[in-house]
Amino acid sequence: MTVGKYSVVNPNEGFPLPDSHKVTVRVTSSVGKNYHYEEQVTTRQFAFVVVEAGDYMACFWAPDHNPQTTMTEDFDWRTSVAVKNWSNVAKKGHVDVSHHFA
Numbered sequence: 001m002t003v004g005k006y007s008v009v010n011p012n013e014g015f016p017l018p019d020s021h022k023v024t025v026r027v028t029s030s031v032g033k034n035y036h037y038e039e040q041v042t043t044r045q046f047a048f049v050v051v052e053a054g055d056y057m058a059c060f061w062a063p064d065h066n067p068q069t070t071m072t073e074d075f076d077w078r079t080s081v082a083v084k085n086w087s088n089v090a091k092k093g094h095v096d097v098s099h100h101f102a
Contacts, residue, residue: 001080002050004036004058007043009072017042021071023062030054050079 006025010017025044027036029052036046036058050056060073 001047002056002078003045003047004075004077005043005045006058006060006073006075009074011072020063020065020069023060023071023073025058025060027056027058029056 004027008017008021008023011021012018022040022042024039025036025041026034027046027048028034031052031054033052035048035056036044038044058075058077062071
């Protein structure tokens with residue numbers, strides 16, 4: 001089992017996050033199978049059961065910014081080794097399970 005959560009850090013605390021700071025996120029296996037995909041979001045969670053050996057990758061991208069801007073992303077990804085008490089993790093994050101089949 002692997003779980004993750006991410007959110008764009010607001011550069012102007014106390015004000016709404018600008019639409020330009022929405023990101024697209026994809027989590028894939030080493031053979032390219034999609035396990036999580038979201039477009040134009042500021043925060044999300046994911047969870048899935050790993051079925052393939054190898055490395056998994058998370059890619060974040062945003063629209064082109066003119067002028068250029070720096071974006072910061074809070075990102076926490078845990079695998080079954082790090083998730084020792086699954087019931088507590090599920091309660092805290094209310095993880096939504098989503099499966100994507102290619």
